[in-house]
Amino acid sequence: MQQTIVKLENLSHRYSQQWAVKDISFEINRNGILGLLGSNGAGKSTTMNILCGVLSQTEGQVSIDGIDIRQNPEEAKKRIGFLPQQAPLHLEQTVDEYLTFCAHIRLLPKRDIKAAVEAVKERCGVAHFSNRLIGNLSGGYRQRVGIAQAIIHKPLLVVLDEPTNGLDPNQILEVRQLIKEIAAERSVIFSSHILAEVQATCHDIIMIEGGQVVFKDTMQAFNNYIAPDSLIVSFENAPSIEVLKSIPGITSGEQVEDKTYRLHFDDAHQISEKVVLKSVEEGWRLTEINLEKSSLDAIFAQLSNKRSSQTIS
Numbered sequence: 001m002q003q004t005i006v007k008l009e010n011l012s013h014r015y016s017q018q019w020a021v022k023d024i025s026f027e028i029n030r031n032g033i034l035g036l037l038g039s040n041g042a043g044k045s046t047t048m049n050i051l052c053g054v055l056s057q058t059e060g061q062v063s064i065d066g067i068d069i070r071q072n073p074e075e076a077k078k079r080i081g082f083l084p085q086q087a088p089l090h091l092e093q094t095v096d097e098y099l100t101f102c103a104h105i106r107l108l109p110k111r112d113i114k115a116a117v118e119a120v121k122e123r124c125g126v127a128h129f130s131n132r133l134i135g136n137l138s139g140g141y142r143q144r145v146g147i148a149q150a151i152i153h154k155p156l157l158v159v160l161d162e163p164t165n166g167l168d169p170n171q172i173l174e175v176r177q178l179i180k181e182i183a184a185e186r187s188v189i190f191s192s193h194i195l196a197e198v199q200a201t202c203h204d205i206i207m208i209e210g211g212q213v214v215f216k217d218t219m220q221a222f223n224n225y226i227a228p229d230s231l232i233v234s235f236e237n238a239p240s241i242e243v244l245k246s247i248p249g250i251t252s253g254e255q256v257e258d259k260t261y262r263l264h265f266d267d268a269h270q271i272s273e274k275v276v277l278k279s280v281e282e283g284w285r286l287t288e289i290n291l292e293k294s295s296l297d298a299i300f301a302q303l304s305n306k307r308s309s310q311t312i313s
């Protein structure tokens with residue numbers, strides 16, 4: 001039988017009057033990376049803090065490996081590693097001192113601590129900084145130490161709240177790679193407000209907006225869902241919109257500026273090529289052609305509307 005690593009059922013939380021998250025349910029049954037995508041204030045941190053037992057939910061249940069986090073927090077938390085948005089690093093300690101401390105508070109047997117610290121430093125690429133003060137490490141290496149503390153007790157589930165926030169592009173690529181490597185052996189939940197970040201890293205995606213789940217499926221299903229369905233084209237000798245709409249595959253169109261049009265299509269198959277060929281044949285002198293992608297805001301709005309009219313599985 002398949003193991004349920006995480007189960008959230010009808011999770012809701014309010015800090016005071018307003019609900020920060022409302023009726024969130026999902027399950028994770030496999031290793032790999034699940035992306036929790038949402039704009040600022042959507043409810044990602046609240047969900048993750050509850051999932052890790054840092055915050056107690058107003059309503060609903062959370063279980064890790066079948067263990068209810070409220071009823072048996074100690075056992076449930078043994079199975080979780082957490083890197084919150086503000087990494088809980090001790091800047092005045094060396095990497096070795098800090099990871100040894102983390103191994104102690106994770107209640108690793110004393111005789112195993114040295115080996116666990118060595119293994120996790122190796123895994124996270126910080127072994128050469130063993131005696132360096134954490135306060136003197138770059139952002140990318142601090143984040144590696146943050147990930148190391150989250151996996152030192154070999155948890156089933158690792159929860160990373162915006163782990164690449166504030167890093168430079170190279171550091172982002174390195175930390176993403178490390179996350180992919182650690183997800184080969186366990187389940188990882190990773191939050192971000194950047195769509196490209198989730199697309200580059202995750203195999204499953206949950207989008208939350210206004211504290212509610214608006215989409216959950218595989219990354220591939222999400223990418224198909226948001227596939228572009230319009231082209232922006234400009235011509236020096238622009239034809240009429242009626243002529244453009246008669247190109248096979250184009251379903252509708254509108255003028256957006258002088259000599260620039262938005263053309264909607266129903267089948268992306270070679271649509272750009274068809275427009276380019278037609279333009280050459282007719283001497284329209286094409287100066288611009290772009291597939292139009294929806295902005296994240298537009299996707300959120302579209303999905304939120306969809307949610308209000310149907311149930312998302």
Ligand SMILES: Nc1ncnc2c1ncn2[C@@H]1O[C@H](COP(=O)(O)OP(=O)(O)OP(=O)(O)O)[C@@H](O)[C@H]1O
Binds near residue numbers: 046
């Ligand atoms: N301690 C708190 N007290 C009151 N309201 C809070 C508290 N923490 C969060 N909120 C509110 O709950 C909502 C969800 O916040 P949360 O931090 O979970 O969102 P988020 O998706 O993680 O956003 P961000 O990416 O900005 O961290 C927001 O409206 C936020 O203002």
